[in-house]
Amino acid sequence: MKGWIRRSFGNRIFATVLIVTLLPLLVCNVELVQLLRIRSEIGLHQEATQQLAQMEEALSDLDSTLCSVVEALADSTSVKSTLRQSDGSSRVMYQLLHQASIPLLDFARLHLFNSEGTCLYTTDSTAGSQLSGSGLSTQKWPTDWGILYAASQTDSLILRSSEEGFPLVAAQSVRSHEGRDLGYIVITLESDGFSRLFSDLYSPTTNVLLLDSFWQTIYHTQPAQTSDLVPRLRSQLLSGEALSVTEGEYHFYIRQHSGTGFYLILQQPIRFSTSVMRTIYVLSFLTGILCLILCLICSWHLSRHLSQPVNELDRAMQLVQEGQLDVCLKNDREDELGRLSESFNQMTQEYRLNLERSVQRQKELNETQLRMMQAQLNPHFLYNTLDSMKWMAVASHVPKVAMLATDLAAILRTSISGSELYTLEQELNLLERYIDIQSLRFEDSFTCEIDISEQFQHCIVPKLVLQPLVENAIIHGVCDREDGYIKLYAEKKDDDLLIYVSDNGCGLPPEILDCLNSPDSRITGQHLGLNNVNRILRLYFGDGYGLSATSEPDQGSILCVRLPYKKEEDPHA
Secondary structure, three states: OHHHHHHOHHHHHHHHHHHHHHHHHHHHHHHHHHHHHHHHHHHHHHHHHHHHHHHHHHHHHHHHHHHHHHHHHHOOHHHHHHHHHOOOOHHHHHHHHHHHOHHHOOOEEEEEEEOOOEEEEEOOOOOOOOOOOOOOOOOEOOOOOHHHHHHHOOOOOEEEEEEOOEEEEEEEEEEOOOOOEEEEEEEEEOHHHHHHHOOOOOOOOOEEEEEOOOOOEEEEOOHHHHOOHHHHHHHHHHHOOOOOOEEOOEEEEEEEOOOOOOEEEEEEEOOOOHHHHHHHHHHHHHHHHHHHHHHHHHHHHHHHHHHHHHHHHHHHHHHHHOOOOOOOOOOOOOOHHHHHHHHHHHHHHHHHHHHHHHHHHHHHHHHHHHHHHHHOOOHHHHHHHHHHHHHHHHHOOOHHHHHHHHHHHHHHHHHOOOOOEEEHHHHHHHHHHHHHHHHHHOOOOEEEEEEOOHHHOOEEEEOOOOHHHHHHHHHHHHOOOOOEEEEEEEEEEOOEEEEEEEEOOOOOOHHHHHHHHOOOOOOOHHHHHHHHHHHHHHHHHOOOOEEEEEEEOOOEEEEEEEEEOOEOOOOOO
């Protein structure tokens, strides 16, 4: 498949159009379904979390109410007296129990048991005693086991499920000051009480389960769905599996109440069930097949229409890349591809002509510039030197003339030699000859010090690049001073060699400084030699190199030559 796509531009167009049109459609369909499913699950999770929080809060309120009611009755002197003497006014006890049960009228019933487990008083109208004044009931619970026994073992409220036929029973012992059990306060809660407790806290489609800490059912809303659910969840708990799982067509959300230890379970139906998702995926697949057929037909015709001219243009461009600039495409089309072919023909023709002209012009320019710059050493220097030689010869025959002629011949020989690059050592030797000549001319009115380390002597420099700088320092700097001083020194900075020519002369004019420190400016007039040096350096090494200067009026100037740090033995020198 990959090789088939690469063999032809038309095949690539066909595959591209097919992928670009079909793939986004399929991806969008799948992602849309997944997005709807995820948003639905998030909404269900948020709804379930909110419902669990509300029911947990209601359960906490119920637990707090039970504790407060039981504690108030257990500390009541009337209750303890009734339990201790097994007599008393039934009306007083009724009023007491009725007053205490007001917060629980919709949820639970109060019962007062003696130490033998006999119910003495109750607020349950279905019990044997209706608090009509008899004061006793025939109902009796065991005290050696069950919830009454558990209550006798602790001072806190005991909650049990499935006790004596009630969904939830709470009990607390009533003790004397000596710690003896006098009886028990018992509260029973029925299913209707939990229905009222959790009313409007869950959706109609949600199954609510309330389990005790031992996973015994206390309350459930849909018994048909609960028969097998509790044992399965209990098995998962014992095996260490996660309880908040999605199983079958339902989501299960479980939360344990911190106060009572009871478990609240919500069972919600899955909106996007497996069957619904399967149907959606089948429809998406059939839609994708239809789109695939349509895209195949359109992509094939489009690729065949575009492949021929594009392939020809591709082959022509490859030939141009190989250097065949005389390529010309045959064009018989009037559409965009035809105009593209015509533009390609014009472009190659213009490019070929421009390249030929550019190469020729650059060749001529480089030759001219190098020839002119090397020739422009300063004709004033040659004239003045020859003039000095003439007058010295006229005045007297002295050895200085021979020395002057020798130095001049060496400089001239170097200027017309074929080599364009010298070592710094050779350049400094020529510079010393030039300084000797100028010292004779100006009668030793200045001194020149060359303080360049031996490590730089073998560095490569263009020939006669330092002579114009020293000449400028002499002619325009120190020639009119009695204490003229010129110094040459060098340093290495990163990968560059910096050569400095400093003097204590009158300084450079501001316009010359601006030209030297500006990459695009050129110097004219008396300081043409500086411009030539700057141009030669940039021509040889690039725009990052060249000449720069600093100067202060009447305090001298410093010219800096920046070169690449290359030695004679370097292969790239």
